[in-house]
Amino acid sequence: MSLVYLRELDSETKFAIWKIEETADELLSELQLNEVEQAKLDSMNRGKRILHWLATRVLLRQLLKTDKFINCPSDENGKPYLPDFDYKISLTHSYEYAGLLMSTKGECGIDIEIVKEKVLKIKEKFLKPEELVFMQEDNYVKQLYACWCAKEAVYKLQGNRGVSFLQDMTIRPFTYQKQGVLQLDLQTSSLRTFEVHYEEFGEYMLGYVVE
Incomplete structure (x- = not known):
């Protein structure tokens, strides 16, 4: 596994992107799993899903600079958290x-997506007509992905299921x-406005946000 992008947004926030080049067994050799994590791992089908899950856990240990077990459960909405770290x-x-995005400022969210033309078929499912009207013709597909990644990042930040893109x-x-x-703008019980960063990353799009 190789670190391909590490960025410190400020003294309290940083994120990293890793390219997965190992097998599942190679990634697993870098981890210590408790019974809950082992059961989750056993429930997954072999393939990309298990590689993604293992890679995020190895990356977490890299950024926290430890080879010891890290407790990283998920809450009732599926949002991961670190009970033993700030x-x-x-x-x-x-x-x-x-x-992985991590911050001591507050809740955060990150999303990475490969940019493909297929987004054109679903654009009306996550963007309103008034959002689609300001899309630029020259960068239409990339701008759609910037919007998707931004909404996904905020969705992860707020942490509640049932919120609609x-x-x-x-x-x-x-x-x-x-x-x-x-x-x-996120309108739930109240209106909240977030500044979401986005950027091209090779053939991918990144979106990330911190409270």
Whole structure:
């Protein structure tokens, strides 16, 4: 497994992206699992899903700079957390990459997605007409992915199931760049506005946000 991107956003927040080049057994040799994690691992089918799960756990140990067991359960909504550390965390994966965002500022969220034309078929499922109207023709597909990653990152940050990308989240108009910041309004019991960072990463798109 090789670290391909490590970035410190500030003294309290950093994220890393790893390229998965190992087998499941090689990744597993770097970990110590408790009974709950072992049961979860045993329930997974062999393939990318198990590689992603193992890689995020190895990456977590790398960023926390320890080879000891790290307790990383998930809450009732499936959001991972670290009961023995001050960091809030968010995990992501796509194809050959795994990612981790961690912060002592507050809750956080990260998403990585490979950019493919298939997003054109589902754009109306996660973007309102008023969001689609400001998409730029030259970077249409990439801008769609920036919006998807932003909504996924905020979804992970807020941590509650049932929040709708389409109904509860609205991205304000922005001009797409290879690396930029957009504003996203989340309307649940109250209105919250987030500044979400996005950037191209090879053939992938990254989105990340911290409270």
